[in-house]
Amino acid sequence: MLIKEVMKKPIVVYDDDDLSNVIKLFREKKISGAPVLNKNGELVGIISESDIVKTIVTHNEDLNLILPSPLDLIELPLKTALKIEEFKEDLxxxxxxxxxxxxxxxxxxxxxxxxxxxxxxLMVEHKIKRLPVVDDEGNLVGIITRGDLIEALI
Incomplete structure (x- = not known):
């Protein structure tokens, strides 16, 4: 069976999109990744949920919870509140x-x-979940995912 028989029309994002828009698109379309095009419509990358998750930075501060001193018990709620605010800013x-x-x-x-x-x-060898499908000129014409491969077996 050929890829062109099972590939889907790709949902794409653009390289200058904000991640917030990509997250909304992924939720709306129920997808976990998409090819990335530049402003000229050329394939320049691929983005997945795991790429997005890697951008979220959290601060791990040692709160010294083993045998806390009385001062630690007073500071703990404040430290926790500050940590939550730092996480919100990072997000x-x-x-x-x-x-x-x-x-x-x-x-x-x-x-x-x-x-x-x-x-x-290719998916197994490179541990990837989706492959953009391109024509001989390198234009994006489709996408094939692991789910598409499984579906094709039925």
Whole structure:
């Protein structure tokens, strides 16, 4: 079976999109990743939920909870509140991050005439979940995911 028989129309994002927009799109379309295009419509990367999660930074502060002193017991609620505020600020910054700053740039692609077996081998070999499908000129024409491969077996 050929990739062109099972590939789907790709839902794309652009390299200058904010992550907040990408997250909304992923939830709305029930997807976990998408090809990334530049303003000229050229495939320049791929972004996944794991790329987004990696951008969220948290601060791990040692709160010294073993045999706390009386002063620690007074400071603990304040330290916890500050930590939550720091996390909120980090999250706000992360959501403003541009796709081009966190996407995977070296994209492995497949051609429509390749077999689904070829796609499966690439996914396993490179530990990836989706492959953009490009024509001979390098234009994005589809996407194939692990789910598409499984669906094709039925």
């Amino acid at each position: 706000k910054k992360a959501l403003k991050t541009k796709v081009k700053d966190v996407m995977t740039k070296n994209v492995i692609v497949v051609k429509p005439e390749m077999t689904i077996n070829d796609a499966a081998k």
